[in-house]
Amino acid sequence: MLFIIKRLTFVVSGSCQSMLRRNVLLCKRACTGPLDTRLVLGIETSCDDTGAAVMDETGRILGESSHTQKDVHLKTGGIIPVVAQRLHKENIARVVQEALDKSGIAPRDLSAVATTVKPGLALSLGIGLQYSLNFIQEHKMPFIPIHHMEAHALTVRMIQSVPFPFLVLLISGGHCLLAVARDIDDFLLLGQALDEAPGDTLDKVARRLSLVKHPKCSTLSGGQAIELMAQEGNRLKFHFKSPMGQHYDCNFSFAGFRNQVTQVISKKEEDEGIQPGEILSCVSDIAAAAQYTVASHIAKRTHRAILFCKAKGLLPQNSPSLVVSGGVACNQYIRKTLQIVTDATGLDLHCPPAKLCTDNGVMIAWNGVEKLRKGKGIVAHTANIRYEPKAPFGTDITGQVKEAEIKVPPLKLKISQ
Numbered sequence: 001m002l003f004i005i006k007r008l009t010f011v012v013s014g015s016c017q018s019m020l021r022r023n024v025l026l027c028k029r030a031c032t033g034p035l036d037t038r039l040v041l042g043i044e045t046s047c048d049d050t051g052a053a054v055m056d057e058t059g060r061i062l063g064e065s066s067h068t069q070k071d072v073h074l075k076t077g078g079i080i081p082v083v084a085q086r087l088h089k090e091n092i093a094r095v096v097q098e099a100l101d102k103s104g105i106a107p108r109d110l111s112a113v114a115t116t117v118k119p120g121l122a123l124s125l126g127i128g129l130q131y132s133l134n135f136i137q138e139h140k141m142p143f144i145p146i147h148h149m150e151a152h153a154l155t156v157r158m159i160q161s162v163p164f165p166f167l168v169l170l171i172s173g174g175h176c177l178l179a180v181a182r183d184i185d186d187f188l189l190l191g192q193a194l195d196e197a198p199g200d201t202l203d204k205v206a207r208r209l210s211l212v213k214h215p216k217c218s219t220l221s222g223g224q225a226i227e228l229m230a231q232e233g234n235r236l237k238f239h240f241k242s243p244m245g246q247h248y249d250c251n252f253s254f255a256g257f258r259n260q261v262t263q264v265i266s267k268k269e270e271d272e273g274i275q276p277g278e279i280l281s282c283v284s285d286i287a288a289a290a291q292y293t294v295a296s297h298i299a300k301r302t303h304r305a306i307l308f309c310k311a312k313g314l315l316p317q318n319s320p321s322l323v324v325s326g327g328v329a330c331n332q333y334i335r336k337t338l339q340i341v342t343d344a345t346g347l348d349l350h351c352p353p354a355k356l357c358t359d360n361g362v363m364i365a366w367n368g369v370e371k372l373r374k375g376k377g378i379v380a381h382t383a384n385i386r387y388e389p390k391a392p393f394g395t396d397i398t399g400q401v402k403e404a405e406i407k408v409p410p411l412k413l414k415i416s417q
């Protein structure tokens with residue numbers, strides 16, 4: 001089947017009231033002249049958030065909606081894939097319809113549907129993909145399959161101009177990676193998590209500390225709870241060894257660190273004579289020390305990545321940039337730590353607003369828009385489209401980074417909470 005990519009044309013002159021059938025869209029725009037745009041519906045279901053957004057070619061969000069499963073997963077102590085799948089199934093049609101309703105756009109006026117197909121939880125990805133395939137079949141339009149991490153990497157370009165190439169650090173519940181973004185579909189992977197991702201680690205530490213029972217944290221994700229508790233704590237009361245000190249590469253490891261934290265918690269529970277499940281008196285100090293160790297590990301690997309890029313000429317001499325995104329990038333303490341690194345190395349630090357760092361439909365729509373503009377990755381025949389729970393990110397040059405064995409000079413990471 002061959003599709004012609006639809007372009008919605010509006011003739012705008014004078015009052016918005018008299019305009020055509022898409023009043024809502026028109027009223028969101030300055031009434032200045034003829035307007036000719038393509039529209040993308042973005043759909044995200046890779047993990048535990050069902051998200052959808054309608055966006056025009058300039059990156060303007062015309063309508064968005066989302067449903068988070070956080071409360072359910074907080075109660076069960078982690079994401080249970082079949083539960084996530086059921087909740088996506090129950091919510092996806094409503095979330096998409098809400099995004100369309102808010103935009104005032106009819107499905108027939110969309111130019112394409114962009115949907116996360118990799119990487120992520122198989123059962124969650126499957127719901128978004130199946131819904132999207134049915135949708136494009138019914139409304140006859142092309143499909144743009146999206147790599148979730150590429151979408152995180154490029155979200156910032158929706159907000160501000162960050163030209164290629166730039167260094168990107170993605171820190172989330174499922175991933176941790178450093179890469180050079182050279183184009184919308186061209187990334188060099190410098191380093192990645194060898195075991196678990198920092199968001200996952202913080203979630204597990206928060207669970208072990210029973211923070212969900214703390215009155216201030218009952219509705220927060222683990223990472224958010226650790227950030228909040230750390231504000232009241234003294235990180236110097238506990239010391240956790242920074243991971244991978246003898247590995248001069250840009251890979252990450254958090255599992256050994258989590259083990260250290262768990263041991264300290266068990267010891268403190270014994271000292272205080274409390275059972276697992278009760279909240280320790282020193283919970284804030286442990287949260288502060290844990291957050292510091294995560295932040296400093298991330299900062300050291302990022303520092304090395306910057307020095308590697310400089311040595312290899314991978315970033316522009318003028319205004320090189322570090323972009324940080326993914327759920328953990330919401331953490332202000334980690335952002336401040338990274339700011340110390342970029343200040344010391346002469347890079348500009350860019351982070352999307354917190355709402356766009358966590359999973360959402362907008363970032364998927366934006367990735368679709370970037371692909372549509374460049375005419376890349378648009379699929380007319382969807383028979384062979386599959387979701388991929390595990391998917392590589394870019395061209396792997398982690399071996400070259402390791403070989404370079406770059407020593408990072410010490411940086412004082414002194415951050416007020």
Ligand code: KG4
Pocket residue numbers: 047171172173174175198199200202203221222223224227326327328329330331332357358359
């Ligand atoms: O990007 P995201 O929404 O989903 C994944 O693709 O993983 O990231 C979710 C992760 C969770 O682990 C959550 O605890 C963490 O981001 N997170 C934070 C903060 N807000 C969310 N971690 C640290 N500090 C925060 N403020």
Ligand code: ZN
Pocket residue numbers: 148152172326327358359
């Ligand atoms: Zn994500």
